[in-house]
Amino acid sequence: MAENVFPLDQSESMFEQEVPGHNRWHPEIPSVANVRPGSDFRMDCREWTDGQVKNTDDANDIRDMDLSRNHVLSGPIAIDGAEPGDILVLDILDMGPHLPESAPEGLAGMGWGYTGIFARENGGGFLTNYFPEAQKAIWDFHGIYATSRHIPGVRFAGIGHPGLFGCAPSHELLAEWNRRERELISRDPARVPPLALPPNQENALLGTLPSSEFDRVAGEACRTVPPREHGGNVDIKNLSRGARCYLPVYVEGAKFSVGDLHFSQGDGEISFCGAIEMGGWIEFGVDLIKGGVAKYGLTNPLFRPGPVEPRYSEFICFEGISVEDGTNYYMDATVAYRRACMNAIEYLAKFGYTSEQAYLLLSAAPIEARFSGMVDIPNACATLYIPTDIFDFDVLPSDAELVTRDLGHQASTT
Numbered sequence: 001m002a003e004n005v006f007p008l009d010q011s012e013s014m015f016e017q018e019v020p021g022h023n024r025w026h027p028e029i030p031s032v033a034n035v036r037p038g039s040d041f042r043m044d045c046r047e048w049t050d051g052q053v054k055n056t057d058d059a060n061d062i063r064d065m066d067l068s069r070n071h072v073l074s075g076p077i078a079i080d081g082a083e084p085g086d087i088l089v090l091d092i093l094d095m096g097p098h099l100p101e102s103a104p105e106g107l108a109g110m111g112w113g114y115t116g117i118f119a120r121e122n123g124g125g126f127l128t129n130y131f132p133e134a135q136k137a138i139w140d141f142h143g144i145y146a147t148s149r150h151i152p153g154v155r156f157a158g159i160g161h162p163g164l165f166g167c168a169p170s171h172e173l174l175a176e177w178n179r180r181e182r183e184l185i186s187r188d189p190a191r192v193p194p195l196a197l198p199p200n201q202e203n204a205l206l207g208t209l210p211s212s213e214f215d216r217v218a219g220e221a222c223r224t225v226p227p228r229e230h231g232g233n234v235d236i237k238n239l240s241r242g243a244r245c246y247l248p249v250y251v252e253g254a255k256f257s258v259g260d261l262h263f264s265q266g267d268g269e270i271s272f273c274g275a276i277e278m279g280g281w282i283e284f285g286v287d288l289i290k291g292g293v294a295k296y297g298l299t300n301p302l303f304r305p306g307p308v309e310p311r312y313s314e315f316i317c318f319e320g321i322s323v324e325d326g327t328n329y330y331m332d333a334t335v336a337y338r339r340a341c342m343n344a345i346e347y348l349a350k351f352g353y354t355s356e357q358a359y360l361l362l363s364a365a366p367i368e369a370r371f372s373g374m375v376d377i378p379n380a381c382a383t384l385y386i387p388t389d390i391f392d393f394d395v396l397p398s399d400a401e402l403v404t405r406d407l408g409h410q411a412s413t414t
């Protein structure tokens with residue numbers, strides 16, 4: 001096993017750890033370990049809300065979540081010799097869920113995760129106008145497979161991946177993030193929730209930063225919710241085991257951090273709390289390309305997906321266009337994808353699922369999203385592909401319904 005450079009006690013909050021991680025981005029958060037290019041290393045990760053969600057049947061914990069504590073990240077880790085302008089090359093060698101040694105009701109050694117629908121008060125998800133209430137599904141892990149007592153008839157292999165990782169921003173890049181996000185918030189300052197989350201000192205966790213620096217740094221440090229130039233909360237489901245990530249370096253030592261491990265996720269992570277969220281561990285191989293950012297013209301990270309994803313070959317595909325409630329939205333791919341999701345939910349409801357179950361399933365299962373037509377004015381077309389193998393029943397319209405099948409039946413009986 002590779003050396004664990006960020007061990008955690010998973011029974012304790014990130015705030016209580018001997019060496020705590022952080023939940024904001026700032027270049028001055030001190031690195032807590034060093035790794036050499038060419039080496040492998042391991043890190044433990046807390047689940048992104050730091051254990052606020054319990055293995056229970058009600059969703060009060062999702063509804064009442066304190067969002068100022070999220071996301072708790074592991075790191076920063078310094079990479080020897082990394083300088084601004086280099087590319088940090090990270091291979092995701094392996095990862096897995098935390099398996100509790102003691103747990104109630106015979107759950108010891110059994111991993112679990114959850115998918116939540118955020119209530120409107122919490123900022124909601126992709127379909128909040130249709131699903132304003134908090135909701136939750138618990139998933140049980142059976143090796144690579146997940147099942148849920150809250151969504152019967154479904155079992156699938158997870159494409160595990162870290163939802164959130166990246167190098168620390170420079171002071172200049174941090175200032176740019178704050179400038180443009182403040183400008184965005186100012187466009188509709190009364191909006192609840194705001195259009196972007198500004199720095200928030202409440203519950204800021206800044207690793208081993210000296211307390212004398214806390215107020216200043218917490219007042220500048222960016223929240224972890226969006227993806228940004230460095231990567232961040234990218235939620236790319238295909239960055240699974242074997243993937244290679246090329247990350248821009250902005251500060252001396254790179255200061256790499258990771259968190260928000262997902263057992264599985266559908267493209268779009270639509271319910272916001274929406275992958276199968278879990279605590280766990282991850283192993284990386286590390287290297288550098290000196291001066292790589294200029295050499296390869298990188299503005300954002302570059303990725304090579306891994307070779308061991310589950311192979312789903314058969315799908316049922318839903319189409320959505322940029323027309324909603326009688327309004328034609330001009331070439332709006334977000335509206336088109338939302339319609340594809342709603343079409344899928346309405347269809348799955350015909351098989352006995354509640355709309356909430358179907359929404360949670362689309363968010364957590366390995367569904368594929370694609371931009372289909374992006375040029376045919378005035379309607380963008382997005383598509384959503386659900387692997388049919390995840391269901392233990394035939395989810396396609398029945399062949400027995402075909403008119404010609406019916407005619408054939410008549411012919412044979414007259």
Ligand code: ZN
Pocket residue numbers: 048163260261262273274275277
């Ligand atoms: Zn997540």
